[in-house]
Amino acid sequence: LGETITVAKGGTGVTTSAALANTGNLVLLNSASSTVDVSQIDFDSTYINSTYDDYLLILNMLPANDAQRVRVRFFESGTIIDSSSTYTWRANGIGGSSYSGGKDEAASHISLGHSFSAGNAAGEGCDIKLQILNANNANRKTTCMFEIINQSSSDNYRTEEGHGGLNDHTKTIDGLRIYFGSGNISEYVYKLYGIKK
Secondary structure (H helix, E strand, O other), X not given: OOOOEEOOOOOOOEEOHHHHHOOOOEEEEEEEEEOOOEOOEEEOOXXXXXXXXXXXXXXXXXXXOOOEOEEEEEEEOOEEOOOOOOEEEEEEEEEOOXXXXXXXXXXXXXXXXXXXXXXXXXXXXXXXXXXXXXXXXXXXXXXXXXXEEEEEHHHEEEEEEEEEEEOOOOOOOOEEEEEEOOOOEEEEEEEEEEEOO
């Protein structure tokens, strides 16, 4: 919106596009969907930058290959951070009557889960809520919290939740990559928000 809007039906004021953009704590930065195979989804400095320290990603994906787990990496100064011992992650899974967990404190990525995976048939895939914290704070580690629901064969729901982040507190990030451990992403729908403090 590039102009002032008059409030109708007895309204007493006006609002502007700038005022609308600053309503609430979440600001929608980008949304997209696709049914074309891609190797990963990257969010560059157009969206992950110094404007916000915290971000929220809501994402649904379907892997091209069966039985896949979701991984996350960050960018620093436009370059992917993928060295060994760069990340830490922990995940706890609940599926049916089983409970299990996993961790890695010297990883080359953050794994959004350990025990369960997403299927690639109709009605399968995964639903993700990923919150990124301290993206621009060189005194705090960039971390994330996640919840993921994997749908696999026989319409089983398998839930995992956990956290992860960079091991180096001096790094600030300007990008995010989401991908499966093997193969492409065949479908996705997402919304990325900046979180105002």
